[in-house]
Amino acid sequence: MKSSDFLISTVKEAPNDAQIISHQLMIRAGLISKLASGLYSYLPMGLRIIQKVEKIIREEMNKSKALEVLMPVAQPAEIWKESKRWEEYGPELLRFKDRHDRDFCLGPTHEEVITNIAKQYLRSYKQLPINLYQIQTKFRDEIRPRFGVMRSREFIMKDAYSFHIDEQSLKETYQLMHQTYCNIFDRIGFDYRPVLADSGTIGGDSSHEFHVLAESGEDAICFSDDSDYAANIERAETLPQQKPKTAEQAIEKVETPGVKTITDVCNLLKVEPTSAIKTLIVEGNDNNLVALVLRGDHELNEVKASKIDGVKQPLQMAEEAVVKKQLGCSFGSIGVVNLEIPVIVDFAAAALSDFICGANEDDKHFIGVNWGRDTKKIIASDLRIVVSGDPSPDGKGSLEIKRGIEVGHIFQLGTKYSDSMNANVIGEDGRAVNMNMGCYGIGVTRIIAASIEQNHDDRGIIFPEAIAPFQLVIVPINYNKSSRVKALADQLYMDCLEQNIEVLLDDRKERPGIMFADSELIGIPHRLVISDTHADNGKIEYKSRKMPDKVEVDFKEVVSYILDKLD
RNA sequence: CGGAGUGUGGCGCAGUCUGGUAGCGUAUCUGGUUUGGGACCAGGUGGUCAGAGGUUCGAAUCCUCUCACUCCGACCA
Numbered sequence: 001m002k003s004s005d006f007l008i009s010t011v012k013e014a015p016n017d018a019q020i021i022s023h024q025l026m027i028r029a030g031l032i033s034k035l036a037s038g039l040y041s042y043l044p045m046g047l048r049i050i051q052k053v054e055k056i057i058r059e060e061m062n063k064s065k066a067l068e069v070l071m072p073v074a075q076p077a078e079i080w081k082e083s084k085r086w087e088e089y090g091p092e093l094l095r096f097k098d099r100h101d102r103d104f105c106l107g108p109t110h111e112e113v114i115t116n117i118a119k120q121y122l123r124s125y126k127q128l129p130i131n132l133y134q135i136q137t138k139f140r141d142e143i144r145p146r147f148g149v150m151r152s153r154e155f156i157m158k159d160a161y162s163f164h165i166d167e168q169s170l171k172e173t174y175q176l177m178h179q180t181y182c183n184i185f186d187r188i189g190f191d192y193r194p195v196l197a198d199s200g201t202i203g204g205d206s207s208h209e210f211h212v213l214a215e216s217g218e219d220a221i222c223f224s225d226d227s228d229y230a231a232n233i234e235r236a237e238t239l240p241q242q243k244p245k246t247a248e249q250a251i252e253k254v255e256t257p258g259v260k261t262i263t264d265v266c267n268l269l270k271v272e273p274t275s276a277i278k279t280l281i282v283e284g285n286d287n288n289l290v291a292l293v294l295r296g297d298h299e300l301n302e303v304k305a306s307k308i309d310g311v312k313q314p315l316q317m318a319e320e321a322v323v324k325k326q327l328g329c330s331f332g333s334i335g336v337v338n339l340e341i342p343v344i345v346d347f348a349a350a351a352l353s354d355f356i357c358g359a360n361e362d363d364k365h366f367i368g369v370n371w372g373r374d375t376k377k378i379i380a381s382d383l384r385i386v387v388s389g390d391p392s393p394d395g396k397g398s399l400e401i402k403r404g405i406e407v408g409h410i411f412q413l414g415t416k417y418s419d420s421m422n423a424n425v426i427g428e429d430g431r432a433v434n435m436n437m438g439c440y441g442i443g444v445t446r447i448i449a450a451s452i453e454q455n456h457d458d459r460g461i462i463f464p465e466a467i468a469p470f471q472l473v474i475v476p477i478n479y480n481k482s483s484r485v486k487a488l489a490d491q492l493y494m495d496c497l498e499q500n501i502e503v504l505l506d507d508r509k510e511r512p513g514i515m516f517a518d519s520e521l522i523g524i525p526h527r528l529v530i531s532d533t534h535a536d537n538g539k540i541e542y543k544s545r546k547m548p549d550k551v552e553v554d555f556k557e558v559v560s561y562i563l564d565k566l567d
Numbered sequence: 568c569g570g571a572g573u574g575u576g577g578c579g580c581a582g583u584c585u586g587g588u589a590g591c592g593u594a595u596c597u598g599g600u601u602u603g604g605g606a607c608c609a610g611g612u613g614g615u616c617a618g619a620g621g622u623u624c625g626a627a628u629c630c631u632c633u634c635a636c637u638c639c640g641a642c643c644a
Contacts, residue, residue, distance in 0.1 A: 012593070012605070013579050017637050027578095037636065085644080092643075109644080143568090143642055416644095477603060513604035520604095531603065541603095 001470070002493075003506045007044045009033075010518050020216045022452035023148030025461050029522045031448070038145025038153030045522060046448075048469035050156065053447050054135050056187050056466060057158050064180045066131040066160055071113045073137055077103030079112040083420045094141045106139035111417050111439065114161040118435065119423040125165045128425065128435070129173055133160035135444060149445040150405070151218070156444040163418075164436040165427060170412055174206060177440045181210055181408050188447060189464030190407070191454060195221045196231035197409065198303050207411035210442075211404025214453040221404040222386055226397025233401065234303045236386040237393040241351035249354040249368030251337070256365045260332030262296040265356060265365060273297040276356040277349045279334040281318040281327070284342065285310050289318055289326060293336060293345040295352065298384040305383055308344055333358040336375045337366055343376070346383035405450040406443070413437040452523075461523030462545050470504040471566055472496060473524040475515045477531035479507050488555065489530050492540070495559045501566065520545065526565055528558065 009030030018024040026032050031046030042050060058068065077095070080086035085093075086103075094106045107113065114132060122130065135158045145153050160177070164170040178194065185192045190212050197209040209232055211221050223230035231237075259265050266273050273296030280300060284290040290311055294300060306315040320331055326341075327334060335358035336343055349355075350371065359366050371378060390399045418424065418434040427433045448467070455462040465471060474496075476489035489505060496503040504524065506515045519527055529541040529550075539552040542561065553561045 011578060015578070016573095019638085089644075090642085111644090140643090144638095144640095146637090475603095481602080511602055511604085511606065513602090513606080515605095516603080517605050529603075533603085 001504050003504060003508045006504070008508070008518060008522075009043055009045070010521055018148065020147050020150070020453070021456060022150065022216075022449040025452050025456060025521070026148055026449065029461055032149060034148075038142055038151075040149055040152055040154075045469050049448050049463070049467055050444060052467040052469070053188065053444055054156075054158075057135065057184055057442060057444070060180050060184045060187070061133050061158070061160065063183075064131070064176055066133045066162075069114075069117070069132050069134050071107070071110050071117075071134055071136060073107055073139065074104050075107045075110075075113060077105065079116055079421070080105060083112050083115070083417055085112070092140045092142065094139055107136075108138055108140040109441075110134070110136070110159055111161065111413070111437075112421070115417045115421045115423050115437070118161075118163050118418075119421060122163060122423070122425050122435065125425050125427045125433075129162060129164045129169045131160055131162040131173060131177075131438075133158060133440075147216070147218075148449060150449045152445070155446065158442040158444055160438075160440040162438040162440070163423075164438070165425065165433065167412075167414075167436055170414075170436040170438050171206070174410065174412055174438050177410050177438065178208060181410065181440070181442070184442070185210060185212075185407070187466050188451065189455075189466055190451065192407070193221065193223065193230050193404065195223070195404070196229075196235050197411070198232060198235045207409070209404075209406050210408035210410075212407050212450040212454060213402055214405050214450065215403055216453055217403035217405040219404050219406055220401055222388075222399045222401045224392035224394065224397040225400050227392060227394055229392050229394045229396070231393075233385060234301060236390075236399065238347055238382050238384060238386055238390055239393060239395075240347045240380065244351050244353040244371060247353055247368075247370035247373055249370075251366055251368045251370070251374050253359055253364055253366055255363065256333075257363045259363070259365070260330075264332075266296065269356060269365075269367065271356060275352065275354070277336065277352065279336060279339075279358060281323050281331075281334060281341075283312040283316040283318055285312055289323070289341045291334070291336070291339055291341055291343045292383055293343060293349050293378075294384050295346065295349045296356075298346065298348060298387070300383060301385045304381075308381060308383075310342055311344075327360055329358065329360050329362050333360065333362050333364065335360050335366055335369075336378070337369060339375070343378045344383065345371075345378045345380050347380055348384065350378065350380040405446065405453065407447050407450050408440075408442045410440040411438070413439050455523070459517070460521035463523040463525060465525045465566065468502075468523060468525050470524050471502040472526045472528065472562060473504045473506060473519045475506050475512065475519065475527060475529045477512050477529065480509050482532055484535055485530055485532060488535055488540075492528065492530065492555075492558065496562070499559055499563060501559075501562060526562060528562070 011028055014024040014027045018027055030043055032040040032042055034040055077086055096104055098104055138157045139154050142153050145151055162173045192210055192212045194208045194210050197207040220233040222233055222236050262273050262276055262278050265276055276296035277293050278296055280292045281289050302315050306313050353370050354368050356365055356367050357369050386399055388401045392399055415434045424432040424434045452461050474489055476485045479486050493505045525545050527543045538555050540555050540558050541550050542553050543550045
């Protein structure tokens with residue numbers, strides 16, 4: 001490709017709504033163009049990258065024997081009503097009516113459509129297992145789109161759905177997909193981790209997210225410093241701790257006027273938050289209240305809390321007015337002494353002795369409180385968000401927390417959709433069985449942003465070769481003046497094309513500085529510079545985007561030199 | 568949905584308080600000089616100042632409403 005035949009749409013300044021580096025660089029390099037909030041066009045340079053990513057995904061998916069399909073973006077309400085998600089999904093699902101006043105939506109995902117297909121065409125266990133995938137545009141009406149294509153409303157996703165006669169078969173394909181995802185992300189050149197994930201209301205214990213490690217990641221993930229354990233922070237468990245020490249202090253009520261928060265209490269009483277507890281009140285299953293107790297320095301993990309027996313799902317914090325009426329005090333003064341509602345205590349809080357808590361009277365707290373002696377019987381459970389340094393749940397090492405960008409998610413759906421949509425096959429014994437399903441997603445467009453987050457410097461993007469829009473850029477100095485430079489550049493360009501090198505010849509009438517800056521901003525991995533000075537010696541200058549040094553290469557050997565670099 | 572903010576050539580911004588000819592940088596076009604790190608000179612093109620209504624002799628500027636976008640929060644099978 002010659003630059004004069006292409007659209008190089010680089011800009012010096014990014015719009016000021018671009019917050020993170022990948023968004024800024026994607027705009028500046030001219031990969032994307034914003035149409036409206038969360039809606040982006042892919043310009044020629046950006047599309048080439050998408051196609052590279054898609055190619056890798058296709059190759060690896062095909063290798064795993066998955067079959068590609070393509071399903072509609074617009075979907076009729078009927079199938080969503082069948083799966084109950086028309087009601088459950090919420091405003092993220094963009095709904096509209098067609099000219100006949102029939103309900104439709106834009107697909108945020110395709111479980112319903114694929115199940116509908118499976119229902120029609122899968123009749124016998126002999127056709128199973130089967131794994132169908134597509135690379136398709138999705139639409140989710142995000143509350144707050146941000147970070148460019150990282151969290152946009154319209155985005156490209158690879159989604160795969162597998163169908164199985166039993167759980168065993170599902171598990172095998174799940175493992176295969178896990179491996180396939182690793183292959184894909186290895187090829188893309190990510191520093192990533194597969195982590196245990198919460199499988200949401202679907203249940204089942206096997207769900208993994210694939211996270212690219214990056215400071216700007218929206219998710220917190222944690223891993224052991226001494227084993228393979230890695231999990232989304234929502235999912236990471238804490239272990240029961242040792243029994244509390246024997247009580248040393250007597251319980252005593254103290255005045256704490258105006259004190260509402262743990263910080264206030266601790267400042268007033270000159271103690272650390274680790275020796276106080278906080279009591280959160282949530283709604284219970286039958287119109288009652290439930291107390292959740294955490295150590296002062298810990299935070300509630302809402303996913304864990306909502307899974308506790310007797311706690312209303314989804315988790316709902318109690319209204320302060322209701323709490324006042326039933327417990328006789330406001331939020332800041334709730335405590336566990338003489339508390340007449342179910343009390344669930346986090347393991348860490350349950351391990352405390354001689355601690356501080358609210359007195360269930362405004363402006364008063366207890367000090368020297370001990371479990372059992374001063375409280376009724378409690379249930380100890382895992383309630384909190386893990387913190388750095390917690391012991392790893394597998395018993396090996398301690399946890400470290402990093403930020404990650406979720407680029408893939410695989411999980412076992414079981415029979416949720418095949419049950420509600422009645423997708424069954426005839427089994428070996430001649431009876432109909434609802435199929436087990438697995439579901440596997442990769443955010444194609446998000447991958448590009450994630451890769452840039454991980455690979456850039458102050459000059460721009462440093463694309464890994466596997467997904468770079470071009471492998472090589474040829475920068476001729478004085479292409480339009482020096483006939484010798486032009487001849488050499490054209491010759492080299494033709495030679496590269498012959499070797500199927502994805503090469504960009506920058507034949508624009510620009511000064512060298514602009515051409516260097518553009519190629520570095522766009523992040524083309526390899527660069528050759530041709531100039532009269534070098535031509536005098538039969539040399540060409542090579543530079544890798546990753547390395548600071550320039551190398552002189554004989555003109556005759558340059559193509560094989562490049563081929564070697566491309567491996 | 569709650570809080571905060573911003574809308575002025577493609578992009579980045581000034582002008583708004585204190586009403587009086589629409590401005591700067593960059594990009595773009597033409598001509599010339601340059602050519603190894605975002606050049607210089609000269610001359611152009613391009614804006615109903617987000618939209619609607621109001622006040623005024625006169626509104627980018629003051630008032631009212633609407634819309635869009637951004638940030639923080641809530642939400643996220």
